[in-house]
Amino acid sequence: MMDTATLLSRLRERDVRLWVDEDRLKCSAPTGALDDEMRVMLANRKEEVVACLRQAEVLKSSPSTIVPIKPDGHRPPIFAVSGHGGDVFSLVTLARHLDKEQPMLGVQPPGLDGTEPLTSVEALARFEIEQIRRYQPHGPYLIAGHCAGGTIAFEVAQQLAAAGQQLALLALVGSPFPTMFRHAQQLLFGLRHPARALAFGSLAARKSHIMGGLQGRLRSRQARAGLSPAVQAELTAIRRVDSATLAAVRSYKPKLYPRQIDLFVTSDEWHQALKWRAVAATMREHRLGDFEIDDLLVEPHVEMLAASLRSRLNADFGHV
Numbered sequence: 001m002m003d004t005a006t007l008l009s010r011l012r013e014r015d016v017r018l019w020v021d022e023d024r025l026k027c028s029a030p031t032g033a034l035d036d037e038m039r040v041m042l043a044n045r046k047e048e049v050v051a052c053l054r055q056a057e058v059l060k061s062s063p064s065t066i067v068p069i070k071p072d073g074h075r076p077p078i079f080a081v082s083g084h085g086g087d088v089f090s091l092v093t094l095a096r097h098l099d100k101e102q103p104m105l106g107v108q109p110p111g112l113d114g115t116e117p118l119t120s121v122e123a124l125a126r127f128e129i130e131q132i133r134r135y136q137p138h139g140p141y142l143i144a145g146h147c148a149g150g151t152i153a154f155e156v157a158q159q160l161a162a163a164g165q166q167l168a169l170l171a172l173v174g175s176p177f178p179t180m181f182r183h184a185q186q187l188l189f190g191l192r193h194p195a196r197a198l199a200f201g202s203l204a205a206r207k208s209h210i211m212g213g214l215q216g217r218l219r220s221r222q223a224r225a226g227l228s229p230a231v232q233a234e235l236t237a238i239r240r241v242d243s244a245t246l247a248a249v250r251s252y253k254p255k256l257y258p259r260q261i262d263l264f265v266t267s268d269e270w271h272q273a274l275k276w277r278a279v280a281a282t283m284r285e286h287r288l289g290d291f292e293i294d295d296l297l298v299e300p301h302v303e304m305l306a307a308s309l310r311s312r313l314n315a316d317f318g319h320v
Contacts, residue, residue, distance in 0.1 A: 007041055008052060014038075020053050048074075065131045067106035070095035075313070076168065077103035078142040079132050081156055083149030085242035086112045090146055090297055094173075097306030102313065104144075107131055109245070114237050117244035121178075121252040124245070125155035132156075139166035142313075146297065150175020151249045154276075158257055168316055170257070171309065173264045174293045177275035178252045254279040262286065262312055264305055268293040286312070 011018065014033040019026050025046055027034075034042070042049065051074060067088050069080060078098075082088045088106025095104040107128045111117030118124045132141070141160055145153025150172040157170040254276075261280040265273050267290045277283050286308045288296065295301050 007038075007045060008049065011038070011042075018049065018053060020050055023050075025050050025053075065108045065110070065128075066135055067108060068103075069106045070098070070102070070104040073099070073101035073103040075099070075102050076140055076142055077105045077136070078144050078169070078171075079156075080104055080106045081128060081143060081145040081149045081153040082106060082108050083145060083147045083152065084245065085238040086245070087238075091144070091173075093299065093302050094297055094306055094309070097303055099310055099313070102310075105135070109241060111241040111244065112234075112237050114233065117241045119244050119248055121152055121155045121248045122159075124152050124248060125159050128152070128156055129159055140168035141165060142169040142171075143167065144169070144171040144173060145175055146173040147175060148181065148245055148249050151178045151252055151254075152245075154254060154257065154261075154279075155252070157259070158255065161258060167259055169262060169312070170260065171262045171264060171312075172273070172276065173305065174266075174271065174296045175263075175273060175276075176271035177273060178249050178254060179275070180272050181246060181250045257281060260284060264288060264296070264308060266291055266293045266296060266301075284312075 008018070014029070016027065016029040016033050016038075027042070052072060069088060069092055080088050080091045080095075083090075086108045088108055091104065091106070098104065109118060109124055110127060118127060139160070141157075143153050143157050143160075145151070145156075153170065153172065153175075157167050161167055256279055258281050260282045261276055262284050263273055263276055264286045265271070266288050271293055274285075288304045288308060289301060291301055296305055
């Protein structure tokens with residue numbers, strides 16, 4: 001059966017214009033554009049269509065730092081906090097595997113436009129909370145972070161909790177404890193596990209991560225002979241944000257979080273993620289398989305992550 005997003009896409013292809021006037025759904029269509037089947041589907045999905053149109057209007061007026069990774073759905077959105085290089089697109093594949101009614105919105109930090117990046121986790125959290133609350137003024141909030149973004153998500157949740165807001169979810173996905181980003185910890189772990197030392201925290205690894213995250217966005221803009229000046233400027237800005245974010249995470253000292261952390265990990269001990277237990281009032285650990293944690297967001301392993309996260313969300317919000 002055609003979902004609401006596909007229905008709206010088909011209607012746009014037929015030049016059918018829909019809008020909401022107070023609580024009424026209005027329609028303007030060329031002659032013959034709406035056949036009987038489309039009219040029936042539109043009538044049956046009226047409430048869903050109205051909700052989607054209203055959500056689209058909210059996104060239009062949202063700050064540019066809010067990225068609609070998966071905007072459709074009636075549930076409270078998951079706000080995905082960016083990590084390395086301000087990249088929120090690493091969670092796109094995960095978002096596609098979640099419930100069709102589960103939105104996911106990315107929250108990007110300042111600095112990607114060439115302005116000065118922020119240099120502390122606390123400041124990054126304050127900035128991102130401002131963007132989140134402009135979109136959704138009150139909880140319950142669902143916050144998620146991957147890799148270095150887990151530390152920022154943790155501080156975002158801390159500040160929201162301190163402000164008396166309800167937190168329905170704090171999901172740390174393959175997120176090392178912040179001390180693991182320090183050079184001494186990387187060196188120590190590298191001596192014990194030399195093969196894995198090449199994959200974590202190195203300049204080459206971070207450059208590879210940045211380039212991988214940019215590939216989809218920049219592919220159509222790359223000239224065969226090299227990168228255009230505009231793309232080079234964007235890459236420079238992203239590297240500056242990446243460097244500032246990692247420095248901020250290295251110096252961050254987590255305090256006790258008064259609520260629950262949901263930790264999504266694999267059997268890979270590289271990230272030493274269990275250190276989060278010491279700063280959580282309660283922690284629910286979701287172990288997802290016997291593979292390296294770097295593979296958590298790629299097929300086919302991401303399906304296991306999505307299933308675990310869906311189960312966690314359904315416990316609070318039920319099946320839609």
